[in-house]
Amino acid sequence: DGGITQSPKYLFRKEGQNVTLSCEQNLNHDAMYWYRQDPGQGLRLIYYSQIVNDFQKGDIAEGYSVSREKKESFPLTVTSAQKNPTAFYLCASRDRGVTGELFFGEGSRLTVL
Amino acid sequence: GENVEQHPSTLSVQEGDSAVIKCTYSDSASNYFPWYKQELGKRPQLIIDIRSNVGEKKDQRIAVTLNKTAKHFSLHITETQPEDSAVYFCAAHRGGNQFYFGTGTSLTVIP
Numbered sequence: 001d002g003g004i005t006q007s008p009k010y011l012f013r014k015e016g017q018n019v020t021l022s023c024e025q026n027l028n029h030d031a032m033y034w035y036r037q038d039p040g041q042g043l044r045l046i047y048y049s050q051i052v053n054d055f056q057k058g059d060i061a062e063g064y065s066v067s068r069e070k071k072e073s074f075p076l077t078v079t080s081a082q083k084n085p086t087a088f089y090l091c092a093s094r095d096r097g098v099t100g101e102l103f104f105g106e107g108s109r110l111t112v113l
Numbered sequence: 114g115e116n117v118e119q120h121p122s123t124l125s126v127q128e129g130d131s132a133v134i135k136c137t138y139s140d141s142a143s144n145y146f147p148w149y150k151q152e153l154g155k156r157p158q159l160i161i162d163i164r165s166n167v168g169e170k171k172d173q174r175i176a177v178t179l180n181k182t183a184k185h186f187s188l189h190i191t192e193t194q195p196e197d198s199a200v201y202f203c204a205a206h207r208g209g210n211q212f213y214f215g216t217g218t219s220l221t222v223i224p
Binding site for chain 2: 042044094
């Protein structure tokens with residue numbers, strides 16, 4: 001099955017700890033994205049990557065970091081500098097062709113205790 | 114940058130009635146407008162989209178209309194069913210890589 005896999009689905013973290021969320025896709029998509037979803041606020045872009053070894057900050061990048069060492073993988077690290085990290089995180093990918101559709105993973109819910 | 118506004122934030126309809134969700138955008142260069150449906154705890158999934166060279170598009174019970182002059186687009190769901198209950202997001206895209214999302218509409222279809 002082609003798709004996007006995020007892990008873990010649920011994650012609990014103590015304050016002051018970094019945590020890394022995994023995102024893997026086998027759709028052969030060039031572009032990958034991380035969004036944060038909070039109640040009533042829609043989807044806000046954290047980081048995106050158009051190709052391997054390149055990524056760009058989105059609207060709310062502070063306190064987050066990413067890497068893109070492989071086309072299939074785009075992990076997101078939520079650092080201790082992120083003031084309010086409890087949220088639902090969605091990874092997405094897109095073919096850079098004409099269609100433009102974003103394909104989303106199932107999401108990871110991070111709770112800071 | 115682009116600003117997408119979506120209304121209403123919540124919507125309740127009786128089963129069988131129609132539902133309409135409206136979005137406005139600010140950047141006249143935006144040319145692709147997808148709608149996503151997100152069921153509780155699930156991933157958003159594309160349900161319909163429209164490009165700026167088209168005014169209306171239908172797919173069974175759902176349709177999207179676009180008014181480029183007024184910079185707004187709407188999602189129409191007819192003959193609503195309980196399984197239509199979900200959060201719906203609109204988005205605008207102008208090429209490049211950024212999608213700009215609305216804040217979502219929580220639709221409840223009452224049996």
